Amino acid sequence: MEIKVTVNGKKFTSDVEPRTLLVHYVREVLNLTGTNVGCDTSSCGACSLHLDGEAVKSCTVLAVQADGADITTIEGMAAADGTLHPMQQSFMENHGLQCGFCTPGMVMAATSLLKENPNPSEDEVRIGLEGNLCRCTGYHNIVKAVLAAAGK
């Protein structure tokens, strides 16, 4: 089935099998491998990307369901000149990562969270990131990074 999507500002038209998951489409068809597959059961959040501006778990969305959508992956967060997105910069400054595997999903979930709640408390950040697991257990600095990005 033919789908048309905009990914990181670029338009794509692709022929996909209906069973193709959005994460596989992004990684294997568009070669945007920053979006990771972790648990593959919509638990860990490593595959989070933005679908029409909201974080979703792309392992639990069919590519055909995203037909017509505007998608942003971690590769689309920095500016064209390479300037990091403020959330990426904040993760760097606050050492909000250890192994880095969960980081793309954390950044996508955190930016979606701040869009919905620009001024969260620490508790709201922790609850807001409940769908993202860091198996290094680096949550403390991740929360710090999100709060810093929110201007706290």
Next chain:
Amino acid sequence: MIPAAFDYVRASSAAEAISLIGQHGSDAKFIAGGHSLLPMMKLRLAQPAVLVDISRISDLSYIKDAGDHIAIGAMTRHMDVEKSPVLAQHVPLLAHAAGHVGDPQVRHRGTIGGSIAHADPASDLPATTLALGATYVVQGPNGTREIAASDFYKSFLESDLAEDEMLTEIRVPKMNGAGWSFQKFNRRAQDWAIVGVAAWRGANGSGVGLVNMGQTPILASSVSTALAGGSSIADAAALAVADAQPSADNNATVEYRTHLAKVLVRRALEQASA
């Protein structure tokens, strides 16, 4: 994990969806947000030959004040139920419970209609709407009918919906200022409840729904009857499992679930009565 191959068709109206599901018969399934169905398909617990995508039926996404009740379109996402000012005012228990489904990413996709039609006893919204005395509106080839939530759930993942019927609207009575509480006991933030309780108590009585305490969501009628008869909260909560049939799983034995239900119902009633 990738689902087994299937054909995919998209419906732009409820009538078209019902016609499409009628054409394809029992091998076809509706898909809305897909956050119950797709995980099951990836695990081969479900293997439909055809998916009828109903998520783009935008006129089924709404939350309306309809006088004595709030009417919610089946395609309304959990996030929109959670953040609805209308529900916050008139049915705060439902808005709060919707905020406990999965996690924010899941709530951006999953719908209230999908959750109810899936009829999972471990899901939050079937038991919550049951406690609130909701009515579900379903549409089929011969028109619409209304089903009381208390008549809807038949068995594990089985409801009164016929194969060619689609849930289109959820009607939830206004709470009129009744006290309420939602208790969800789980191991990890985004998990299903090991046991959950949705409860309200007001001038017109009370309602207590139990999550994951049987093959269907459970209405703890015995608790409400006891309260109406003047029982104390502690005595009423002791009847928490009188209408339930809990089973054991990796998270809890029957004894543990029974204990949890009594404790959580007591806490819920204390909070709802405060």
